[in-house]
Amino acid sequence: MISLKCRRYLVIAICLLCTAACYVFYKWMDFDANPIRHYLAYDYYFGSPLMSSSYSQVNVSSSVHTATEASSPSPQTVFSLVGKPVLVLFSARFDFQLGLIVLVGYFNNRLSKQPPRVTCRLSSLKSSTNLDARPWQQAVGYSMHEGHYMPYDGVLYFCPVVPTESSYLVEVNGVDVSNRASGKIKLPVHVAESSKPADKVAACITALRYLPSEESENQFIMRLVEFIEVNRLLGVEHFYFYNMSLPSKISAVMKHYIGIGWITVTPWSLAEGIDLDKDIHYYGQMVILNDCLYSARDRYRLLTFIDIDEMLVPTNSKGEAINLVKAAQLHSLDDRGGNCALGFRHGVFPPSPKQEKSGEIKMPTSLIGCKIVSLLRRRRIKSILPFTERSKLLVVARQIKEIGIHFVWNSWQSCQTKQLSPISEGLLHHYRHWAAGEMIEDQSMKSLQRDIETALIGARDRLKHLFGIDLCA
Incomplete structure (x- = not known):
């Protein structure tokens, strides 16, 4: 027979193991803190991040740069909670190597532990071009380091859409991870003059x-x-x-x-x-x-x-x-x-x-x-x-x-x-x-x-x- 004292120690050990298992599972579910899940998601959405053929697969007119570079990026609040911005995006840049649009901004880590969920699609300045019927694409969020325990952390979103003509905007839909708030904005897409640095x-x-x-x-x-x-x-x-x-x-x-x-x-x-x-x-x-x-x-x-x-x-x-x-x-x-x-x-x-x-x-x-x-x-x-x-x-x-x-x-x-x-x-x-x-x-x-x-x-x-x-x- 196991003594009462041993049974108590056994119960404590089981509780500690369960706590550790829950913590590991939580960290696994924490998308941006887990590089394995991040890269799995990246490959799922976009394929290999350093494909040698990525240049030939992407054909973007350099006129996009002329149309958008003249206007400097500026911060746009996607949505707020209790009077404070939750997600702010500063710029949208097409990346020739990755073959997608990179969104740069910051989010309130007090109101949203993880970066808010973001979907995106192309939009156009030209009224004759109807892109609003295009499906929304899921963007992959990545929380930056070195927030120094302050309320806002930097964030990157990798948005799997490719501009194909000038005067394009990217339309962004942001949703709080707890579904408490959401919002939409449009950002001009900045494109470099050349795909080869x-x-x-x-x-x-x-x-x-x-x-x-x-x-x-x-x-x-x-x-x-x-x-x-x-x-x-x-x-x-x-x-x-x-x-x-x-x-x-x-x-x-x-x-x-x-x-x-x-x-x-x-x-x-x-x-x-x-x-x-x-x-x-x-x-x-x-x-x-x-x-x-x-x-x-x-x-x-x-x-x-x-x-x-x-x-x-x-x-x-x-x-x-x-x-x-x-x-x-x-x-x-x-x-x-x-x-x-x-x-x-x-x-x-x-x-x-x-x-x-x-x-x-x-x-x-x-x-x-x-x-x-x-x-x-x-x-x-x-x-x-x-x-x-x-x-x-x-x-x-x-x-x-x-x-x-x-x-x-x-x-x-x-x-x-x-x-x-x-x-x-x-x-x-x-x-x-x-x-x-x-x-x-x-x-x-x-x-x-x-x-x-x-x-x-x-x-x-x-x-x-x-x-x-x-x-x-």
């Missing part, structure tokens, strides 16, 4: 805003211009900015760079009813980065995700800065598995007034007074943070499903991030204030000094001629 680098920059309490407009412009000009020398072909709030003087400079084809600027705001500081992490940073990922990946093979006080600086065996495209080749970034990202660990170059004013670093007469941090700051904090702590990436864009702030969250097929040696292969240069620490010399940017000087002299002359702005004042 150039073997070049583009940079995605998170929400850009000017804070007059921290610096003058001229100081901000100097930082912005140096960021663009020096990163161009490091191999960045194009920059994607998301503009939260910039005064007219800074906007004029941005328009100049738009005019010469170096940058794209997308207005960024949150839907009405969402608190900028309390409801979503860092002004929607994850939404911005992943919107940029799907915006740029049909145009550029390589992407980096940085702020305007940062530069990815790969180096050769001599410790000299080299081009990012060359670094991608050197470290075998691959489009089909293998290495899909290079990880640059975080190095801090804090202000060094004594060095900057000592005349130790000789500058051309026309740049005297300019605070060119990439040249003047050649000492950094000796300690370098471990990988994933403030690190930044160079990625093969079409390999990535969800990009994180400091690492890859999810890729379309198995691949790795190669962590670069900060001593011999490359480092993230972060020009900012930092806690005091032991300083060491870093001469990696010295080899670019003449090129940087030439680029910034040209930029200073152009801006002074066009707008009367003196970068060095």
